[in-house]
Amino acid sequence: MLRIGVVGCGAIGREHIDRITNKLSGGKVVAVSDVFVEGAHKVGDPIGATVYNNSADLVNDPDVDAIICTTPGFAHKETVMQAIEIGKPVFCEKPLTTTAEDSMDIVEAEIAGGKHLIQVGFMRRYDKGYRQVKEMLESGEFGAPLYLKCTHWNPEVGTNYDTPMAVYDTAIHEIDVLHWLVGDEYESAQIMMPRQTKHTHPDLKDPQLMFLKCRSGLIAMVEVFVNCRFGYDINCQIVCEEGVIDLPSPAVPTYRKSGGLTTPIGHDWKKRFIEAYDTEIQEWINSTRKGEMNGPSAWDGFVANLTADALVASQQTGEVVPIDIGVVPEFYKK
Amino acid sequence: MLRIGVVGCGAIGREHIDRITNKLSGGKVVAVSDVFVEGAHKVGDPIGATVYNNSADLVNDPDVDAIICTTPGFAHKETVMQAIEIGKPVFCEKPLTTTAEDSMDIVEAEIAGGKHLIQVGFMRRYDKGYRQVKEMLESGEFGAPLYLKCTHWNPEVGTNYDTPMAVYDTAIHEIDVLHWLVGDEYESAQIMMPRQTKHTHPDLKDPQLMFLKCRSGLIAMVEVFVNCRFGYDINCQIVCEEGVIDLPSPAVPTYRKSGGLTTPIGHDWKKRFIEAYDTEIQEWINSTRKGEMNGPSAWDGFVANLTADALVASQQTGEVVPIDIGVVPEFYKK
């Protein structure tokens, strides 16, 4: 049984606690922490977990084997660095940190420590559909992938959602999953702004067409349209030398009614990837118990930072912005 | 140019006149007749056609090479028999006649005349989708067809539509097209009545599940549901030894809107098969000009009568009713 401490008892923290406690196998939440200690008690007490009002004490708790960090992004670095120092594994929700520099500090610390400890919460890699697509690509039957197109369509956002968030909060999932999917590295980013929807607001460009060029020449296009009205709809089509592969949409009953045959599209991104979250945490528990680390790494967290920054830079100018991730460290090669 | 006389200037007659005049090649409507002679003038005068108030004069008109008969079913026999007598080809709308006996009279007269003259207006055989399915079946790649299932879903009917009409007016199309599709002959009929929709009325059983067993053992199931509300939706799935084939639905744009991805379903049976009507008449013109007759024959008209009668008999009892078409005459073998 993996004894887990959860740092941060907000919505995501509570969901992870619930799935570990009631759905998954091999893990037990033994400690929780939150700066709002009442919130921490509310979730920790019913399951008999030790409650802390700060992350440092939880990380140091000798009864905690591994940590899940779900605090806001700016607070991740401190927890993660401390865990590396004392050699405890951390599952850290995305983003790893809020800047490429901070993520690089973590990368360097982890390499210095010589042990793979950090996994970043990019759950798309655990979605069954993406995994099936990756398997098909790796079978070789489709030849080399040449370009691909993704939609990240979301029904609507609030007025606090602004232009950079289309990258940092939304496209960030595609940023991570796409280079993993095709086994490639980005080398430049560009954004085109097409005609804008009347449903957006002054601080948000919507939709945006994002382009990520890889070292192989492959171009990944990501359509971010967060006020599309009709639903939360994730699509990904990969055009290869010998054929084209499409990511499946969730299986739902279709129906005939009122002059149409309809496949429902959900509105809730959390439901869309709920099974990926379960798989992600279950696999993290399983591999951590075996002393392995197979998920998105600190390096992947750094690459996501760097790529997102390049896209945001292009939001201003429309120009191609280079992404220089340098040489992938030996330590992170798979 | 085939000089055509149209008997009957109701809706269907006018549509055939319009397509011959404005859409198709090689035919010209030179005469029209209707017992309501004003109606005949209304359509005949603008195109310079001779107008008759009775079918007999039109059939005899030496300027008429071939006849299209679109009068009500009970009036078909007289026109058709006269045409056979003087050796003129007739395209006769379905049903050939209203009884198997009358249709047999026509069959015998045509055989006696020794010349293929009569085509019955079963337009489904001209639908591109059915033709593609037939071609796939005949390729041999799918092995023998074992059973098949059709839906004949119609949005709603008036209160004048009663239980036997579910066979005589609706399933009649499947009756003709299915045995042609699989190259087989019916030998028995049965109808099951499932739970009835609240949208039906006392004189109409709706839906009805119809079963036609063929000599090969193949069972064709036809679901007739004429108050299905959602649209006019024709489906046909053929289960074979080596695979399953589905009739295509019409190609229409799909759209995402309001939480769903929708393929529209039309409401109008005439629009569903509009291209089949065009093809049917064009091919009739072409073959008639060459002195050939390739379409559904008088024999097919007779078989449809006999089969429909057996189904209607089973509507009362739910029992299996034999269909005895006897030996297919040499004259009609293809």
Next chain:
Amino acid sequence: MLRIGVVGCGAIGREHIDRITNKLSGGKVVAVSDVFVEGAHKVGDPIGATVYNNSADLVNDPDVDAIICTTPGFAHKETVMQAIEIGKPVFCEKPLTTTAEDSMDIVEAEIAGGKHLIQVGFMRRYDKGYRQVKEMLESGEFGAPLYLKCTHWNPEVGTNYDTPMAVYDTAIHEIDVLHWLVGDEYESAQIMMPRQTKHTHPDLKDPQLMFLKCRSGLIAMVEVFVNCRFGYDINCQIVCEEGVIDLPSPAVPTYRKSGGLTTPIGHDWKKRFIEAYDTEIQEWINSTRKGEMNGPSAWDGFVANLTADALVASQQTGEVVPIDIGVVPEFYKK
């Protein structure tokens, strides 16, 4: 933690042990039994379970809170009756017993005991797709279900698979799930044999068209075709007063290749319902820990026996065979 004893260490037993140990939450396999005691040791020893060479000792083990019974069908009754006697919950794989009489004995014993203890392993009720369909039906938006059509298409079977097995082993899943889906009871059964595939053998009629009529008049048609060659393909379409609902197929990537756009169809029934098995056992663990029993009951096991017998009787004659389940006992009403 629910302490579980698993009776029977064959393939299904081992799978349940694996999922409880490595995938699900809240259960622990503490004892296993098998008449082949070496097999029991092989699976029990690595997880530290007590190993028995007979089911009776396992059921009596005071460390066992609940039992999973995965022995062959003929052996179920003894284990289940003993468990009822001493008041322990049992998850019993299908069939509950091999005869309606034996199942009725269990029903009566359970009622006499006054406590809901027995759940039968009809996993389709736990399939996400069926649950979504049931929810849509119960929403009332589609009106009453009138008839429904299912395919149970399986790529191929061995020569030991004979005609009755098409009911007892194959259609048995539809028998259970369909009346649950529409909230109705069967009152008669019938089987039609269409043209037979050349891929069958003398002891097996294949395909078979099965009809189950419900008290409401609803007719459920189940197409069983176990040598269909192309894949394991489960479909279910429910025709209602206000629309039609289709069970979804699993979400898999589609691809364009060699002149076609293809959605893969799996060959393995176990993979098709793997998630349903997980959900089934997880929910059984959860409800058992709460002292509840929500799944398919001993009564459902009895109804399945009775219905299957009626279908098998009709395999011989093609006639309609009545199914008389009598009055549903108060004890089992939900």
Next chain:
Amino acid sequence: MLRIGVVGCGAIGREHIDRITNKLSGGKVVAVSDVFVEGAHKVGDPIGATVYNNSADLVNDPDVDAIICTTPGFAHKETVMQAIEIGKPVFCEKPLTTTAEDSMDIVEAEIAGGKHLIQVGFMRRYDKGYRQVKEMLESGEFGAPLYLKCTHWNPEVGTNYDTPMAVYDTAIHEIDVLHWLVGDEYESAQIMMPRQTKHTHPDLKDPQLMFLKCRSGLIAMVEVFVNCRFGYDINCQIVCEEGVIDLPSPAVPTYRKSGGLTTPIGHDWKKRFIEAYDTEIQEWINSTRKGEMNGPSAWDGFVANLTADALVASQQTGEVVPIDIGVVPEFYKK
């Protein structure tokens, strides 16, 4: 009856002659010409058409009411200018001419003549699918179109097909149909070259991603991939403020076989748009007989030239190239 002279008796010429003679209504080919006069005799003699060895005599023939010009592109201008001079309508296959300058000469001549005489053979506007999409866009139910994506996937090309042909021969269809579809004008063009397929050759960049920006801000992306191997596959998805619309693919039977449910994709572009060709010529005959001109105009021919040139310029540099069509002349406004 419209008396038509066909200039050019190559493949396309012969097809138009065949459809006018055997399929369409209201037109008759009365004259044909070709510099290879034997070829002209071969097609003209059987239908009793006058045969010329040059286009000028055919255009001058007083028995010719209207001209169809299917010679190679470089030869169009002479025929078209002569027809304008003597006031005869011309259906001119695409491209109108091979340079924007030549097309502008025709535009100016037609305006000077004051009569709409020239239609260019962009048949996509006559495809039922595009027309349905346009109708949906114009209904207003989907709000403003914001961006759109097309695939022009073709199974393979010969080694004589080079990089500029991806625009001039392939994307030219999207160039015309897209601005018509959304009712907008292009203002710039750009091409990105993604990773290249191994199935291309040194003189051909394949695939190519083309971007056309419209005055409204709408961006049209056209994926040209002419060695995609799997089939000829035309897709178009329009993302609007209130929903997304997809162009339908042709209706073909789907089938289950060998572990998959497959929708066939054709290989032949001519078959894909065969009905559009029929409709195009039929509507041209109908409108010409009424003295009207509703199809793609000389101006559209000029716009296509200018847009194609801009795309080809961007093939070299990858840069955004402006398209300056200036003010649409009053004469061509609809």
